[in-house]
Amino acid sequence: MKRESNELSxxxxxxxxxxxxxxxxxxxxxxxxxxxxxxxxxxxxVQSLNEAGYSIETGEKGYFLNPKNEKDFLxxxxxxxxxxxxxxxxxxxxxxxxxxxxxxxASNNASVSKEALIFTAEKQSAGRGxxxxxxxxxxxxxxxSILEKPNLSISNYILISLIMQIAIVRSITKICxxxxxxxxxxxxxxxxxxxxxxxxxxxxxxxxxSWLTSGIGVNVNNPPPSVKxxxxxxxxxxxxxxxxxxNKILNDIETVKETFSSKAAYSQGNSALAKEWNSLTxxxxxxxxxxxxxxxxxxxxxxxxxxxxxxxxxxxxxIDPAGRCILKTDESSLFFNHGTVSLAFLNP
Numbered sequence: 001m002k003r004e005s006n007e008l009s010x011x012x013x014x015x016x017x018x019x020x021x022x023x024x025x026x027x028x029x030x031x032x033x034x035x036x037x038x039x040x041x042x043x044x045x046v047q048s049l050n051e052a053g054y055s056i057e058t059g060e061k062g063y064f065l066n067p068k069n070e071k072d073f074l075x076x077x078x079x080x081x082x083x084x085x086x087x088x089x090x091x092x093x094x095x096x097x098x099x100x101x102x103x104x105x106a107s108n109n110a111s112v113s114k115e116a117l118i119f120t121a122e123k124q125s126a127g128r129g130x131x132x133x134x135x136x137x138x139x140x141x142x143x144x145s146i147l148e149k150p151n152l153s154i155s156n157y158i159l160i161s162l163i164m165q166i167a168i169v170r171s172i173t174k175i176c177x178x179x180x181x182x183x184x185x186x187x188x189x190x191x192x193x194x195x196x197x198x199x200x201x202x203x204x205x206x207x208x209x210s211w212l213t214s215g216i217g218v219n220v221n222n223p224p225p226s227v228k229x230x231x232x233x234x235x236x237x238x239x240x241x242x243x244x245x246x247n248k249i250l251n252d253i254e255t256v257k258e259t260f261s262s263k264a265a266y267s268q269g270n271s272a273l274a275k276e277w278n279s280l281t282x283x284x285x286x287x288x289x290x291x292x293x294x295x296x297x298x299x300x301x302x303x304x305x306x307x308x309x310x311x312x313x314x315x316x317x318x319i320d321p322a323g324r325c326i327l328k329t330d331e332s333s334l335f336f337n338h339g340t341v342s343l344a345f346l347n348p
Contacts (some may be wrong), residue, residue: 010035010045011052012077018056018065027062072221072242074120074144079247087119095119095145096201096215103147103203103211116148120246140221141231142242146214146253154204157212158323158338161186161200162273163260164214167252168196169280172218175245176235181282183345184316184325185338189282193230195219220245271321278318287346288316290327290336311341 008016013035018026028039035042046056046063055069076086092098098119121143150160169188172180172195180190188196195218202212219231220242233239260273278284291308312334317326324335325343336343 008080009077009083010037010041011049011075012080012083014042014045014049015054015065015077018063019067021064023064023066023068025059025061025064031063072239074122074243074246078243082118082250085115085118087117089119089121091123091125092121094124094215095121095143096199096213099145099147099213099215100201103213116146118250119145119147138222138225140223140233140239140242142216142218142220142245144216144246146216147211148213149211150209152209152212153207154202154209155207156322157200157202157209159270159273160212160214161198161338162270162277162319162323163256164198164216164253166273166276166280167256168198168216168218168249170256171245171248171252172196172232175240175248176232178235182277182280183283184281184319184343185341190230190235193224193228195230195232195235216249218245218249274319274321274323277323281318283316283345284318286316287313288327289313289344289346290325290334290341291344292341308342311336316343316345 014031017031017034028042031042032039042063046058050056052075053071053073054065055071056063056065075088076083079086087098087102089095089098098121099117102117102119123139124143146164148160152159165182165186165188169180169182172188172190176190176195178190180188180195183189186198187194197217199215200212201215203210219225219229221233221239222231224231224234232245260270260276290311290313292311294309312327312329314327314329314334317328317333320326320335322337324337325341327334327336
């Protein structure tokens with residue numbers, strides 16, 4: 001569901017009014033006057049919000065919303081002036097799938113070029129990670145995709161991913177009041193455990209990007225999917241608002257874009273962006289292996305190589321301005337693009 005107008009919807013305005021009252025009742029007449037609508041329209045909006053899961057109660061003195069009964073919704077009208085950029089799904093395969101459908105729809109191409117579109121979901125039945133892997137989407141997590149049309153060549157698509165990673169690691173650090181770190185190619189860690197990840201998909205025409213989607217998953221209130229993962233609530237010790245987390249991430253993305261766009265020489269990468277990324281990783285100097293996944297290696301007796309093909313071993317030296325992993329070996333320094341390769345650290 002997405003609005004086409006830049007004005008706040010009646011749902012957003014009504015919720016704002018009720019929340020300002022902090023649980024005190026407000027008459028239908030006064031709400032109607034403030035919204036410049038009829039009392040019937042107010043009643044219909046209240047009914048619609050209740051059907052969406054809100055607990056707006058009706059008493060002798062009017063309508064009221066008990067702050068203690070507030071739920072952590074991700075509906076478009078919860079995001080103020082960004083409302084018209086949102087699509088929200090209660091259940092979907094993956095927000096990446098919905099973003100791709102929108103990007104491929106001729107009727108939506110114009111809107112994609114004007115502003116980024118954000119796709120959120122309460123549940124995903126087929127969340128997507130890199131190289132076709134599944135992102136476990138447990139209840140309470142934050143799963144969303146951002147669809148945009150950057151003015152970039154296909155060869156420089158990784159710059160968008162770096163911006164997203166820097167913004168998310170900054171947001172999570174602030175939210176958890178604990179330092180979060182980046183790990184190449186697309187993960188965020190706290191205390192050596194994964195808390196968020198990013199994947200990208202794009203389409204191009206000639207050498208330019210037609211559209212690019214960034215799929216982002218953050219463990220917020222959900223149980224961590226493995227002992228190697230952690231959630232924000234586990235670190236903080238209490239449940240937090242996914243809506244607040246998403247707002248912080250979106251604001252930080254804009255801040256990072258503004259900070260580095262003026263310094264960017266996108267045709268040759270962005271050295272300032274790479275420098276910032278390298279300052280936010282905790283694995284520089286760690287022993288690592290670069291590998292690519294292998295579906296079937298019948299001739300290998302090595303258990304490790306049956307699951308992945310080792311391309312190189314060495315010391316991780318961060319990334320270069322093109323976002324490439326730098327691996328120092330005994331012989332030389334090797335550079336690896338994101339592509340299908342991954343990096344495993346041996347002593348992070």
